[in-house]
Amino acid sequence: MNAQRIAALDERAEALRLKRGMGIADARAMHPTIDIVEADPEADRRLLEGLADWCDRYTPLVAIDGADGLFLDVTGCTHLFGGERAMQDEILSRFLEQGFDVRAGLASTPGAAWAAAHFHGDRIVAGGEEETLLAPLPLSALRIEPETRASLESVGLRTAGAVMTAPRAPLARRFGAGLLLRLDQALGRLDEAVSPRLPVAPLSVERHLAEPVVLTDDIERLVSRLATALKGDLERRGEGARALALLLFRVDGAVSRIAVGTSRPLREPSLIRRLFHERLAALEQDIDAGYGFDLVRLSVLSAAAFDMQQADLTGEANDDDADIALFADRVRARLGEAAVLRPVAVESHLPERAVAIVPFSEAPQRRAPLKRPERAVPPVTIYPPERPIRLFRSPEPIEVPATEMPEGPPMNFRWRRALYRVARAEGPERIAAEWWRRLPGEEEAPTRDYFRIEDSDGRRYWLYRQGLYGASDMPPRWFMHGVFA
Amino acid sequence: MAMTAVARETVFALRRQIAKIEGTLPERLAAPAGASPDDRDIADVTVVRRGLAVAAPDAFLRTGIEPLDDALGGGLPKAALSEIHGVETRDAGAVAGFALSLAGLILTRQPGLPVLWVGTSEIFREAGFPYAGGLRSLFGIAPEQLLFSETPRLLDALWIAEEAARMTALAAVILEIRGSPRPLDLTATRRLHARAQDAGRPVLLLRQAGEAEPTAAPVRLIVSAAPSASRATIAGPLAGSIGRPAFTVNIGKSRTALPGQFTLEWNPDEHVFEERRTQEERATNPVAVVSASRRRPHPAPASGAVLAFPAVAAPASGDQPPRHERPAHRRPRRAG
Numbered sequence: 001m002n003a004q005r006i007a008a009l010d011e012r013a014e015a016l017r018l019k020r021g022m023g024i025a026d027a028r029a030m031h032p033t034i035d036i037v038e039a040d041p042e043a044d045r046r047l048l049e050g051l052a053d054w055c056d057r058y059t060p061l062v063a064i065d066g067a068d069g070l071f072l073d074v075t076g077c078t079h080l081f082g083g084e085r086a087m088q089d090e091i092l093s094r095f096l097e098q099g100f101d102v103r104a105g106l107a108s109t110p111g112a113a114w115a116a117a118h119f120h121g122d123r124i125v126a127g128g129e130e131e132t133l134l135a136p137l138p139l140s141a142l143r144i145e146p147e148t149r150a151s152l153e154s155v156g157l158r159t160a161g162a163v164m165t166a167p168r169a170p171l172a173r174r175f176g177a178g179l180l181l182r183l184d185q186a187l188g189r190l191d192e193a194v195s196p197r198l199p200v201a202p203l204s205v206e207r208h209l210a211e212p213v214v215l216t217d218d219i220e221r222l223v224s225r226l227a228t229a230l231k232g233d234l235e236r237r238g239e240g241a242r243a244l245a246l247l248l249f250r251v252d253g254a255v256s257r258i259a260v261g262t263s264r265p266l267r268e269p270s271l272i273r274r275l276f277h278e279r280l281a282a283l284e285q286d287i288d289a290g291y292g293f294d295l296v297r298l299s300v301l302s303a304a305a306f307d308m309q310q311a312d313l314t315g316e317a318n319d320d321d322a323d324i325a326l327f328a329d330r331v332r333a334r335l336g337e338a339a340v341l342r343p344v345a346v347e348s349h350l351p352e353r354a355v356a357i358v359p360f361s362e363a364p365q366r367r368a369p370l371k372r373p374e375r376a377v378p379p380v381t382i383y384p385p386e387r388p389i390r391l392f393r394s395p396e397p398i399e400v401p402a403t404e405m406p407e408g409p410p411m412n413f414r415w416r417r418a419l420y421r422v423a424r425a426e427g428p429e430r431i432a433a434e435w436w437r438r439l440p441g442e443e444e445a446p447t448r449d450y451f452r453i454e455d456s457d458g459r460r461y462w463l464y465r466q467g468l469y470g471a472s473d474m475p476p477r478w479f480m481h482g483v484f485a
Numbered sequence: 486m487a488m489t490a491v492a493r494e495t496v497f498a499l500r501r502q503i504a505k506i507e508g509t510l511p512e513r514l515a516a517p518a519g520a521s522p523d524d525r526d527i528a529d530v531t532v533v534r535r536g537l538a539v540a541a542p543d544a545f546l547r548t549g550i551e552p553l554d555d556a557l558g559g560g561l562p563k564a565a566l567s568e569i570h571g572v573e574t575r576d577a578g579a580v581a582g583f584a585l586s587l588a589g590l591i592l593t594r595q596p597g598l599p600v601l602w603v604g605t606s607e608i609f610r611e612a613g614f615p616y617a618g619g620l621r622s623l624f625g626i627a628p629e630q631l632l633f634s635e636t637p638r639l640l641d642a643l644w645i646a647e648e649a650a651r652m653t654a655l656a657a658v659i660l661e662i663r664g665s666p667r668p669l670d671l672t673a674t675r676r677l678h679a680r681a682q683d684a685g686r687p688v689l690l691l692r693q694a695g696e697a698e699p700t701a702a703p704v705r706l707i708v709s710a711a712p713s714a715s716r717a718t719i720a721g722p723l724a725g726s727i728g729r730p731a732f733t734v735n736i737g738k739s740r741t742a743l744p745g746q747f748t749l750e751w752n753p754d755e756h757v758f759e760e761r762r763t764q765e766e767r768a769t770n771p772v773a774v775v776s777a778s779r780r781r782p783h784p785a786p787a788s789g790a791v792l793a794f795p796a797v798a799a800p801a802s803g804d805q806p807p808r809h810e811r812p813a814h815r816r817p818r819r820a821g
Contacts, residue, residue, distance in 0.1 A: 012794040050604075101816075108620060111790065133688035144815075178664055216763055238667060247540065268631075304723075320598070320653075320654035321654075323654040324632070324652070324654050324655070326597060327649060327652055327654075328632075330632065330648065331645055331648065334641075334644075335636060335641055335645070336735055337643075338635070339633070339634055339636060339645070340632060340633070340634050341633040341634065341635065341637070341727060342629075342631065342632055342633070343617035343628040343631050343633070344628065345617070345618075345628050351616070351618065354618050355616060355617045355618050355628065357614070357633065360632070384622050386615060386619070386622075387619035387622075388612030388613075388614055388616055389578065389582055389615065389617050389623065390577065390578055390612060390614045390615055390616055391586065391613050391614055391616035391618075391619075393609075393610065393614060397490075403672060418575075423712065424726070424727050425725075425727075426726055428725050445547060448526075450578045452727050454712060454713060454727050457709075457710065457712075457713035458575065458709075458710040458711045458713065458731065458733075459575060459578060459579065459710040460578065460713065460727060460730075461578075462712065482613060482619075483577060483578030483612070483613055484577065484578055484582070484730065485581070485582025485583075485585070485586075485623060485732075
């Protein structure tokens with residue numbers, strides 16, 4: 001079991017009559033000069049995904065098949081490349097130019113196309129010819145399990161044609177429904193869906209370039225042109241883009257995919273260009289233009305209803321929220337999702353839980369601008385407890401040598417190695433842990449007694465003591481949690 | 486060395502012209518002695534006292550403290566970069582509180598606009614992240630009005646602040662950094678200042694534990710915490726309690742002002758600053774309502790010592806900052 005075996009061969013090795021599955025030791029014994037490279041399925045997978053990305057230029061519906069195959073659903077795409085024959089020729093020749101040995105088959109059903117690719121190499125099966133294609137082929141052309149195939153062969157059914165002519169009911173009974181399913185799918189009696197690896201963009205525009213572009217400025221100019229083309233489509237649908245992707249197909253097959261998100265639906269080409277400007281600036285090192293990009297595609301990944309804004313008489317729609325959303329989008333495009341944050345009040349009395357800091361895009365949209373409460377209306381009855389203006393991410397432990405009373409505020413404390421003398425103190429405000437959030441079996445968190453402290457220089461702090469004196473053997477610990485104005 | 490009255494008047498008019506063209510803070514100009522009486526009337530009101538002759542009336546954010554506004558030549562410039570320094574990182578609470586009070590003042594005129602707070606990860610880790618839960622009741626800034634931006638790199642923070650400073654949709658941009666990093670030099674601050682001037686929105690540069698360096702900001706204030714007054718109750722101040730936020734503000738740099746020191750108190754109910762007059766407070770309450778605890782130091786230390794300097798004594802000396810906080814160019818120079 002531990003023997004090293006041949007997983008794949010190149011042409012010259014095949015000419016030496018080496019076979020897959022042969023032991024390395026045997027192969028070396030036959031041909032001592034052969035080169036052996038360790039198999040790397042991970043790298044193979046990455047390569048296949050890269051090729052799938054590249055095949056995006058032909059159709060948005062690309063699926064990966066096993067370890068070495070790709071399904072391209074070219075329904076409705078062939079006329080763009082001059083027909084089925086021309087399209088298959090182009091795909092084959094471009095792969096060949098990149099140094100890949102590729103076999104292709106084109107048929108009305110995925111099963112027939114698979115069989116044509118695996119057993120013919122370069123064949124186009126017209127609609128209705130699936131049966132004549134499959135009939136002479138061995139059973140493996142039907143994409144069935146090896147065990148099923150072995151048992152079919154043991155009863156003398158060696159070709160797909162033999163299975164097709166055999167009565168169906170005994171076949172289903174003896175070999176399971178999988179065999180007939182595969183057969184029906186290959187012959188087009190049942191639909192088989194190819195599940196694409198990427199969600200299909202509802203809208204996309206692309207531009208094939210005779211002369212590949214290299215410069216970022218040129219790419220941005222193209223983005224703005226594509227966005228202008230996209231604007232009409234979005235207007236017809238009454239929508240704006242919420243997520244956009246820019247696909248750059250490099251001449252040698254590498255594909256860069258650059259996505260930006262927007263906080264509110266967008267369709268203005270200049271704004272889309274600015275978003276991609278920031279994104280491209282942030283990715284400058286990561287995008288290698290190499291010999292240039294020969295196909296640029298801008299897709300709308302998701303769209304949402306676009307509310308028209310009425311401009312005022314000066315011709316400018318004055319919408320502050322839109323400005324802020326756009327600003328946030330640009331910062332996010334450049335510095336990542338967490339670069340713009342917004343606090344959201346949470347129903348909790350634990351100070352660190354009461355305000356959640358969420359990325360801008362996830363925060364609920366702002367309501368109408370707040371009106372300043374009228375002076376005449378008295379403020380809401382109770383005063384909220386005083387809260388600090390800055391809170392430490394995690395409370396910092398402080399050393400408290402003595403308190404005047406066991407449950408009282410400290411007289412002095414040491415925080416970050418500096419000694420502070422307490423001049424005045426207010427408190428305690430007791431905040432207990434939220435028992436309803438405690439998981440079963442978890443220990444109850446000790447209560448906290450918060451004190452507002454003013455030190456001898458007039459700085460105001462928020463300290464708390466965790467736990468009570470005498471509640472356990474360990475003395476309670478003190479923490480610095482926040483700073484007041 | 487007598488300059489003719491006409492020549493002085495010409496210089497005066499030219500300076501005013503320059504200030505108008507530049508759109509900068511007008512310098513504190515002395516009215517020409519020999520100016521014609523009617524010209525002098527205007528000058529007295531607008532130029533000499535506030536230096537507002539050439540600036541639009543809302544060019545300044547008035548703190549509401551008469552001496553501080555006068556010293557700054559009308560208030561804090563609204564469309565400008567203003568530096569607010571804290572001497573040590575532990576002053577971050579007071580510095581942030583003062584900046585937020587200024588934002589609160591702006592929001593009383595333009596309610597609803599958001600405030601953007603940009604900071605490096607370092608300062609938020611060292612000084613604490615702004616806590617939205619404490620800002621609404623104190624400064625009237627609702628959580629929906631707050632936007633934060635945190636970046637590990639200072640250059641990114643500067644970029645965000647610069648982009649934000651162009652926008653008129655924000656009430657104020659607060660950029661908080663620690664120390665005196667190299668990227669924040671004269672050029673960077675000049676860019677921020679120019680953007681703020683164009684948009685007409687203030688950019689507040691908070692520098693915790695920073696040195697006073699040459700920057701493009703016309704005003705630099707050095708803020709530290711001041712001991713707060715006691716809480717006011719119906720029965721008078723409540724001894725030992727911690728009242729409203731109080732700040733000690735030193736003018737570190739201003740084109741118009743001499744260095745000065747002010748103690749400000751923020752009134753969270755009215756959203757205005759009030760000047761603290763320690764003497765007054767002591768005068769109304771010479772003795773604490775409750776006697777000081779025997780084992781704990783009295784909160785208002787050494788009240789007797791104040792009596793040696795009654796309020797009638799020269800006020801200027803009391804307003805002067807300590808020697809080490811004066812700007813370098815005002816320090817006496819050693820010759821040779």
